[in-house]
Amino acid sequence: MTEERPEWPPPELDFSKPTIARAYDALLGGKDNFAVDRELADQTALLIPGLRESAVENRKVLVRGVRWLAGEAGIDQFLDLGSGLPTVENTHEVAQARNAKAKVVYVDIDPLVGVHGRAILAENSYTRVMVGDVREPAEILAHEDVSDFLDFERPVALMLVGMLHYLSPDVADGVVSAYRDALAPGSYLFMTSLVDTGLPQQQELARITRENLEEGWARTPAEIEYHFGDFELVEPGVTYTALWRPDGPVDPDNLEPGEQLGMAGIALKKK
Numbered sequence: 001m002t003e004e005r006p007e008w009p010p011p012e013l014d015f016s017k018p019t020i021a022r023a024y025d026a027l028l029g030g031k032d033n034f035a036v037d038r039e040l041a042d043q044t045a046l047l048i049p050g051l052r053e054s055a056v057e058n059r060k061v062l063v064r065g066v067r068w069l070a071g072e073a074g075i076d077q078f079l080d081l082g083s084g085l086p087t088v089e090n091t092h093e094v095a096q097a098r099n100a101k102a103k104v105v106y107v108d109i110d111p112l113v114g115v116h117g118r119a120i121l122a123e124n125s126y127t128r129v130m131v132g133d134v135r136e137p138a139e140i141l142a143h144e145d146v147s148d149f150l151d152f153e154r155p156v157a158l159m160l161v162g163m164l165h166y167l168s169p170d171v172a173d174g175v176v177s178a179y180r181d182a183l184a185p186g187s188y189l190f191m192t193s194l195v196d197t198g199l200p201q202q203q204e205l206a207r208i209t210r211e212n213l214e215e216g217w218a219r220t221p222a223e224i225e226y227h228f229g230d231f232e233l234v235e236p237g238v239t240y241t242a243l244w245r246p247d248g249p250v251d252p253d254n255l256e257p258g259e260q261l262g263m264a265g266i267a268l269k270k271k
């Protein structure tokens, strides 16, 4: 009897240059990365103080945000755009710990996320993983893994966590507004982004990211807020990630360098 095995490595995986998902995984100390990704992560971390810590802070706010959405906000459908490689405390684990029937669709452009997706799918019927380009909202929203699985007549949490800064200024408005328009009232938009509050390392990180990974844009807090459209920001608004509903006390006047690279916000679609 012949056994059908997936081809390994899949031909679409390119080991010769770094990818966003794998370099981020390297920053987080994960194992789903290759030498080129680790080199980029190491070199960038030398230039940008607190880079690794900022990646960890981003994951922490993702967990707090999803916990809040699945808990207090009562959301049971999540569309996680630019979801990244599986790590500790993934969106579906955090949401399903609050509500075992919460549905999660992960979308990422990195083929390695698709490879790992098969493993997640095998053990979780409330989760889907698809490889797709977030910059193509019509295709993503019409894809059967999204449209047959999530009910857009009901509230959905749409996540662009650690993802907004990979949308260039010429496409971001059209892309984010298309997703906002697709949501029913009662839905939430959850975004985190590299921020520009005037510290040189923020634009420097954006530049290094663009140079090595094609996209990378630091936005002012007002520019980040702009992408929430007419949605109503929940407290505390758009803040440094460490200050968004922290689990313990954080002194806003004494943030570490790694706590000043990213901002987070969640907003409600009221009508």
Ligand code: SAM
Pocket (backbone or CB within 6 Å): 020, 021, 022, 024, 058, 059, 062, 081, 082, 083, 084, 085, 107, 108, 109, 110, 132, 133, 134, 135, 160, 161, 162, 163, 166
């Ligand atoms: N959301 C996760 C988090 O916050 O921990 C991962 C964030 S990681 C910094 C950004 C992810 O966005 C990467 O996995 C990358 O592959 C993905 N990404 C970047 N541009 C994308 C695009 N145009 N379409 C889909 N995914 C994209």
